[in-house]
Amino acid sequence: xKPPRRALLAAAAAALLAAGCGFRLRGAPQFSYRRLxxxxxxxSGIGAELRRQLRVGGQVELVDAPKDANVVLRVLDDAVDxxxxxTTAAGQVREIHLRVRLRxxxxxxxxxxxxxxxxxxxxxxxxxxxxxxxxxxxxxxLMVRTMQADIAAQLLRRLAAAHP
Numbered sequence: 290x291k292p293p294r295r296a297l298l299a300a301a302a303a304a305l306l307a308a309g310c311g312f313r314l315r316g317a318p319q320f321s322y323r324r325l326x327x328x329x330x331x332x333s334g335i336g337a338e339l340r341r342q343l344r345v346g347g348q349v350e351l352v353d354a355p356k357d358a359n360v361v362l363r364v365l366d367d368a369v370d371x372x373x374x375x376t377t378a379a380g381q382v383r384e385i386h387l388r389v390r391l392r393x394x395x396x397x398x399x400x401x402x403x404x405x406x407x408x409x410x411x412x413x414x415x416x417x418x419x420x421x422x423x424x425x426x427x428x429x430x431l432m433v434r435t436m437q438a439d440i441a442a443q444l445l446r447r448l449a450a451a452h453p
Contacts, residue, residue, distance in 0.1 A: 317346050317348075318346070318445055318446055318448075318449030319348070319449060320348050320349050320448070320449050321451075321452045321453070322349070322359035322360050322452075322453050323348075323349060323350055323359060324349070324350050324351075324352050324357060324358045324359045324360075325343070325349045325350070325351055325352070325358055325359065325360050325361075325362065325448070326351070326352050326353070326354065326355045326357070326358035326360070326361045326362065327339065327340065327351060327362050327364075328355075328361065328362050328363045328364045328393075329362075329364050329367065330364070330367065333364070333367050334369075334433065334434065334437040335367055335389070335391055335437045335440055335441050335444070336364075336367070338434075338437050338438050338441035339441040339444060339445060342441055342442065342445055343445070346445075355398055356398050358398060359397070359398075359453050360395055360396075360397065360403060360448065360451060360453055361395065361396055361397070361398055362393060362394075362395050362448065363393060363394050363395070363396065364391070364392070364393050365392040365393055365394065365406060366390065366391070366392040366408075367390075367391050367392075368389075368390050369387070369388070369389050369390075369433055369437075370386075370387070370388040370389075370390065371385060371386070371387055371388075371429070372385070372386055373385055373386075373417075374386040374414060381419065382417050382419075383416065383417060383418075384414055384415065384416055384417060385414070385415045385416075385417050385429070386412060386413075386414050386415075387412065387413050387414075387415060387429060387432055387433060387436070388410060388411070388412040388413075389410065389411050389412075389433060389436040389437055389440060390408065390409070390410040391408070391409045391410070391440050391444065392406060392407070392408045393406070393407060393409075393444070394406045394407065395447075395448060395451050397453050401453075403451040403452070403453060404447060404448075404451050407447070409440045409443055409444065410440075411436040411439060411440060413432055413436065415428065415429060415432060
């Protein structure tokens with residue numbers, strides 16, 4: 290059975306309209322510089338994720354010394370907070386609020402500010418039960434890693450927009 294001619298024309302018109310709207314996928318960020326120094330502490334989850342994302346892109350070389358870089362990322366605060374947000378009358382925790390926070394700034398080695406002090410933060414609530422504490426611990430670690438990856442992606446886009 291052949292599709293009606295009107296349906297084909299409508300589908301073609303919709304495809305032309307969507308193509309003309311300017312939509313395109315974000316794609317990999319383009320950097321205007323070649324060498325970057327990251328000021329993360331050695332055990333930082335966001336730092337590890339950002340290094341991984343930069344290695345995949347392959348456009349920027351990570352250097353150890355700030356003086357060898359075109360752009361220096363200074364990490365002012367990198368924290369994961371966890372607190373009970375809902376408790377029962379008996380004092381048992383029923384919900385935990387997780388928050389991943391990063392404060393940073395970017396500058397040239399000479400000290401010219403490219404990105405002023407900025408804070409990126411994500412939070413998420415998680416139900417909690419003492420009977421499934423081990424499973425909830427794994428769930429919490431996964432949620433924290435996901436939020437850290439999201440913050441690293443946001444930071445990557447901001448670093449790509451900085452022009453020394």
